[in-house]
Amino acid sequence: MPKWKYFSYNPLSHLINSSVNEIILPDLHIHTAMSADATDDAEEYVNRAIELGIPVIGISDHFDFNPIDRSFGCYDYEKARNTVGELRAKYNGVIKILLGVEITYESPFHDDIVAGLDGKDFDYVIGSIHYVDGVMASERSSISEYEKRDTADAYGVYFREMLRMLDSGLVDIVGHFDLCKRYGIEVYGPFSEDQVPDNLIEKCLRTMIDKNIALEINSSGYRQSPNEPYPGEAIIRSYLNMGGRRITTGSDAHDISRTGSGLSEIGSLLERLGIEEVFIYKNRQPILFNIG
Numbered sequence: 195m196p197k198w199k200y201f202s203y204n205p206l207s208h209l210i211n212s213s214v215n216e217i218i219l220p221d222l223h224i225h226t227a228m229s230a231d232a233t234d235d236a237e238e239y240v241n242r243a244i245e246l247g248i249p250v251i252g253i254s255d256h257f258d259f260n261p262i263d264r265s266f267g268c269y270d271y272e273k274a275r276n277t278v279g280e281l282r283a284k285y286n287g288v289i290k291i292l293l294g295v296e297i298t299y300e301s302p303f304h305d306d307i308v309a310g311l312d313g314k315d316f317d318y319v320i321g322s323i324h325y326v327d328g329v330m331a332s333e334r335s336s337i338s339e340y341e342k343r344d345t346a347d348a349y350g351v352y353f354r355e356m357l358r359m360l361d362s363g364l365v366d367i368v369g370h371f372d373l374c375k376r377y378g379i380e381v382y383g384p385f386s387e388d389q390v391p392d393n394l395i396e397k398c399l400r401t402m403i404d405k406n407i408a409l410e411i412n413s414s415g416y417r418q419s420p421n422e423p424y425p426g427e428a429i430i431r432s433y434l435n436m437g438g439r440r441i442t443t444g445s446d447a448h449d450i451s452r453t454g455s456g457l458s459e460i461g462s463l464l465e466r467l468g469i470e471e472v473f474i475y476k477n478r479q480p481i482l483f484n485i486g
């Protein structure tokens with residue numbers, strides 16, 4: 195029986211079947227209909243999260259700067275801020291609702307990203323690498339590109355861009371750290387640090403620790419071909435061994451049926467790794483969230 199329990203202050207805990215031993219973690223990675231690849235409104239997510247007993251959710255729609263992105267031009271900051279503000283008031287004391295955002299970092303668009311984020315009051319910015327040299331890593335079509343490249347080339351490109359993102363100072367959290375494995379594993383086999391050249395994984399983790407940038411454990415990988423989170427356990431262990439402690443959790447839901455999906459597996463993983471705290475963010479500041 196897991197020692198982990200619902201957060202003690204969760205006012206809805208009496209509604210939850212006490213025989214359920216799920217670990218309820220914050221879900222800081224959620225896409226609403228404002229993202230071109232997602233459906234459902236923020237309030238529908240809030241209601242689903244309340245049903246599940248999730249204590250904190252963060253709305254983190256795509257804010258993209260490359261015109262080839264599906265979500266390019268979709269992001270409406272005023273609408274997101276107002277929606278979250280209204281929901282916070284309506285569900286005050288029931289669930290914490292945060293306003294995050296997920297940017298795609300691509301160095302050619304660095305200046306546009308700086309300008310796009312300027313003056314906006316997010317609780318946190320998730321920075322994600324979605325491309326391997328212009329190839330969308332979250333789409334199956336990336337396989338044909340990988341077949342033309344060797345492992346070190348494809349993964350090297352991905353993590354070198356991540357290093358540039360980490361140096362940019364623009365992001366609080368790295369989203370789905372090793373997304374490149376999603377389809378990469380179908381060409382290159384099981385993903386491991388050894389496949390990535392120049393110690394780039396270690397360099398990224400070291401930079402994150404030095405710059406206080408959080409590592410997201412993203413559960414969407416459980417429902418995709420890797421069948422493990424982004425990043426997998428070995429990389430999380432490396433991060434911990436290097437002294438990293440700033441972990442966030444998210445489902446990367448693109449519809450309400452995925453709200454909190456896979457977070458109980460992540461809870462078990464964190465327990466196995468002896469991690470008793472994760473972080474949420476408010477006004478770009480990390481807040482410790484005890485789960486032990």
Ligand SMILES: [Zn+2]
Pocket residue numbers: 296322324369370
């Ligand atoms: Zn993403």
Ligand SMILES: [Zn+2]
Pocket residue numbers: 223225296446
């Ligand atoms: Zn996402």
